Amino acid sequence: MSSRIVVLISGGGTNLQAIIDACTDDNFPGEVVAVVSNKADAYGLTRAQNADIANVALSHKEFASREDYDQALIKIITGFDADLIVLAGFMRILTPSFVQHFQGKLLNIHPSLLPKYQGLNTHQRAIDAGDDVHGVSVHFVTEELDGGPVILQAKVPVFQGDSSEDLAARVHQQEHRIYPLVVKWFAEHRLNMQGDHAILDGNILPASGYAND
Numbered sequence: 001m002s003s004r005i006v007v008l009i010s011g012g013g014t015n016l017q018a019i020i021d022a023c024t025d026d027n028f029p030g031e032v033v034a035v036v037s038n039k040a041d042a043y044g045l046t047r048a049q050n051a052d053i054a055n056v057a058l059s060h061k062e063f064a065s066r067e068d069y070d071q072a073l074i075k076i077i078t079g080f081d082a083d084l085i086v087l088a089g090f091m092r093i094l095t096p097s098f099v100q101h102f103q104g105k106l107l108n109i110h111p112s113l114l115p116k117y118q119g120l121n122t123h124q125r126a127i128d129a130g131d132d133v134h135g136v137s138v139h140f141v142t143e144e145l146d147g148g149p150v151i152l153q154a155k156v157p158v159f160q161g162d163s164s165e166d167l168a169a170r171v172h173q174q175e176h177r178i179y180p181l182v183v184k185w186f187a188e189h190r191l192n193m194q195g196d197h198a199i200l201d202g203n204i205l206p207a208s209g210y211a212n213d
Contacts, residue, residue, distance in 0.1 A: 006084070007086045008088065013047045034054040058073060083105065107139070
């Protein structure tokens, strides 16, 4: 039985595209059944249309509160009978009630080696700190912003003279490699969350995720 995946986006959707492309493999045990964006002009919606995937624009500006928006979002996702919800550049902080509703079914990708650099502007912060290694993390979503258990990380070098754009490009290459892999693990029923831990093949993953080194 193929896992039903709903992807939430706010922008261009390059990670969405990587997951859509991965799902075209006959051996991939999941399919993207819907893409939802809080911005109607997000190019990721066009990517969904091009792939004949249901797509929904749900503007947060039409709701009086964050809670009201998230309740509407829950209804949409539930309507697609989602097994997994993938955040791929969804630039909204989710309410506790949303996170609790889909606990253990929510994945996010964050452009840093968590727990370093939670929040925004991660590439420039890594450069400003003088780091020689930066990277990206895929993690389960909890109520703590960028604080859920890490599943998989990929590292990239930081070179002298790098701009934040240089570093972002290097990180994006790794994002497109590791996010579909983690989605595949989940769809294969190899990955789940128990308490504060990510579990892969029955083993508790370390704080830095699977095979970090």
